[in-house]
Amino acid sequence: MLKKFAYTIFLLLPGSVLANQPKDWQLGFQKSASETMDDIVWFHDYMLLPVITAITVFVLFLIAYACIRFRASKNKEASTTSHNTFIEVIWTLVPCLILIVLAVPSFKVLYSQDEIPKAEVTIKAIGYQWYWGYEYPDENIIFDSYMIEEKDLKEGQPRLLSVDNEVYVPVNKVVKVMITANDVLHAWALPSFGVKRDAVPGRINETWFKADRTGTFYGQCSELCGIKHAFMPITVNVVSQEEYNQWLEKAKVEFAKEEINNNIKLAKQIKEIN
Numbered sequence: 001m002l003k004k005f006a007y008t009i010f011l012l013l014p015g016s017v018l019a020n021q022p023k024d025w026q027l028g029f030q031k032s033a034s035e036t037m038d039d040i041v042w043f044h045d046y047m048l049l050p051v052i053t054a055i056t057v058f059v060l061f062l063i064a065y066a067c068i069r070f071r072a073s074k075n076k077e078a079s080t081t082s083h084n085t086f087i088e089v090i091w092t093l094v095p096c097l098i099l100i101v102l103a104v105p106s107f108k109v110l111y112s113q114d115e116i117p118k119a120e121v122t123i124k125a126i127g128y129q130w131y132w133g134y135e136y137p138d139e140n141i142i143f144d145s146y147m148i149e150e151k152d153l154k155e156g157q158p159r160l161l162s163v164d165n166e167v168y169v170p171v172n173k174v175v176k177v178m179i180t181a182n183d184v185l186h187a188w189a190l191p192s193f194g195v196k197r198d199a200v201p202g203r204i205n206e207t208w209f210k211a212d213r214t215g216t217f218y219g220q221c222s223e224l225c226g227i228k229h230a231f232m233p234i235t236v237n238v239v240s241q242e243e244y245n246q247w248l249e250k251a252k253v254e255f256a257k258e259e260i261n262n263n264i265k266l267a268k269q270i271k272e273i274n
């Protein structure tokens, strides 16, 4: 009975509540959907935050202690102490040690993002002013992905994040993303996957992710790229392998690369004739 009730509530929730996107009054990261992001969240929550908190509290204590203990009313005669070798060694060594302790897991996380495992799906994201173009080089698929204007949004589609043609990838598969741009610098970023790479004209940057749950994930261009920088969102649907295969079949017809190239050629010929 309880299960049925919970399931009904689940079905009634609009898509936006379940989607992976920024929430009002959100503090911290979006819910992780990959091992890379798990590592980043762990490093932030269990390494950086405790160290930052401890240092801040300690410094605050020192300032308060110095203010009270050495206040002018109690110390008519000012101290002439100018240095203390032992304390100077300590306050140089301790921060060094803290940095070394932080560096070890930090580099581990950094290199795990940099080393791309054998890709099972490859997609290419191309930044344009101001939309994303996508290619599936192995599947001969190419399409553009424009933001949906506010007036055209359908129920459950988040504002400034929804696009007309969404990217589809299978769950639990290594997805390699090749990122480039056609005009200025852009950046392809998806917070839930822990992915953010600059899109540089004339250069291909690579990154990867392996989504560990299905769902719709939203990201945005993260490099200031001009007047409509805020209007080139990224939508990635993580689906089961069967659903992905179904999408591929449809996309190979709808977004076939040769067909599109032929159409461009045809349009040019017609223009020339006229």
Ligand SMILES: [Cu+2]
Binding pocket: 127, 185, 186, 187, 221, 222, 223, 224, 225, 229, 232
């Ligand atoms: Cu951009």
